Amino acid sequence: MYVLRVKHIYDVGNDYYMIHIEDHGINSRNREVRQSVKDAFANLRKAINAYRLLPEYAPFYPTDERYSVKGNYWCLHKRLLQHFAGWLEFSAPLDTLLREARLYAEEQYYSFQGSQRVSSIGVDTALRFFGLDHTATQEDLKRQYRLLVKRYHPDTGGDEAKFKTLQHAHTILKAHLNSRSLVG
Structure with a gap:
């Protein structure tokens, strides 16, 4: 074979x-x-x-x-x-x-650009960043994400570092909520 x-x-x-x-x-x-x-x-x-x-x-x-x-x-x-x-x-x-x-x-x-690195931004930290709790749903995440994108996007005068953290936290929470929906 x-x-x-x-x-x-x-x-x-x-x-x-x-x-x-x-x-x-x-x-x-x-x-x-x-x-x-x-x-x-x-x-x-x-x-x-x-x-x-x-x-x-x-x-x-x-x-x-x-x-x-x-x-x-x-x-x-x-x-x-x-x-x-x-x-x-x-x-x-x-x-x-x-x-x-x-x-x-x-x-x-x-990893982030340059020297700014996040060693571990867990689900709890990401939830705190979004102002959500552990019972949050995909819709809650989507709603909060849209609000925070408007606030932190560099094109609208927001902070680029905060925007990158937002993207990172969104990725973590999205994966967490997807895995939770597959299990439950």
Whole structure:
């Protein structure tokens, strides 16, 4: 069986990872290699579809919103990815790659321009910034976001640093409310 090579792993939050699978064999002049790569993709996709419906994996895919297979980019839960690690070839041990993906995502998520960095702006801090509580809904967030954008947007004379913090806090709360709606 042809082993598919993973080019990159990206952390997309809540123990879900986007893997980018290389497909150099698809472009091969050798018909057998091309067919082997296609078969490997198809077999892996079938196996993942079967396993994600099993009782131990079903809670991670309640509405199929996180699971996706689009070309060479596959979004999988960490447990499912670890289960099928033998079907894939990685450049380093999987745990190391997952840890690096998490660190890179946090670095990108919490960084601002220049020296201004936010080490951790959690959900509580973001809720305080928006003036909301833990029972807030998507509509509450949208309403407050529009009000604060008018106040802090640099084009309307607002503070650029506050606007960046607003964008960051909005991203955090939006992800938090989406994950809460998937679970509940």
